[in-house]
């Protein structure tokens with residue numbers, strides 16, 4: 001699919017999904033602090049934004065400040081991540097980030113970065129291990145630094161592969177760059193929310209629920225499933241029809257024997273002799 005046609009197709013996807021998934025209220029409206037966007041990114045990868053928001057709220061409500069999170073045990077941090085997958089790994093990354101931040105700045109703010117050009121801010125963030133994740137970096141750009149970014153996790157990638165937007169082996173930064181060219185900045189957040197809704201509603205991991213999906217008429221995977229179902233139904237139908245047919249004589253010798261038999265053993269009048277060279281019914 002050329003970039004232009006991808007843009008058109010993604011526009012159709014957006015229009016269809018918007019009809020189905022109503023816009024959700026904004027998370028308190030507006031930009032996240034840079035530090036919060038990092039934590040939010042770690043929490044949001046391969047989960048829903050509701051789960052990520054809940055986790056972020058638990059950090060804010062359940063700990064005195066980010067320093068308390070920094071000095072907490074992994075088990076305590078995992079408590080704030082309840083309901084998410086891979087809580088141990090996420091807790092480790094969050095604590096490691098807070099420790100690195102404190103070691104470098106003796107504080108817990110990165111707001112000065114919002115005044116820098118995006119490129120410089122990203123360069124500064126490269127110092128933190130957690131930002132090696134393309135998903136976290138894109139979340140910070142989108143939620144905090146005011147740039148155009150569409151974070152892609154496994155759920156988003158699964159949907160885009162099924163929609164034929166990308167090959168399964170395309171790496172995340174390449175896929176993200178393509179998406180950011182095809183989807184405008186003012187639609188980026190909403191587009192991603194809609195894809196996330198789809199990924200957790202019908203286009204789930206495992207078997208997708210295509211008959212219930214708003215995109216079933218434009219999705220190549222749904223069309224393929226429909227075609228395969230049709231082929232399998234006609235195959236079953238053919239087999240059943242074949243099973244109902246009387247057995248045709250298989251060769252000249254058997255045909256001769258059949259014609260030599262008395263009339264009462266002849267095939268029913270609906271029987272049509274096979275036309276194929278080897279007696280295959282056509």
Ligand code: SF4
Nearest residue numbers: 203208210213219222
């Ligand atoms: S039609 Fe099926 S495969 Fe395509 S996006 Fe919807 S659920 Fe996923």
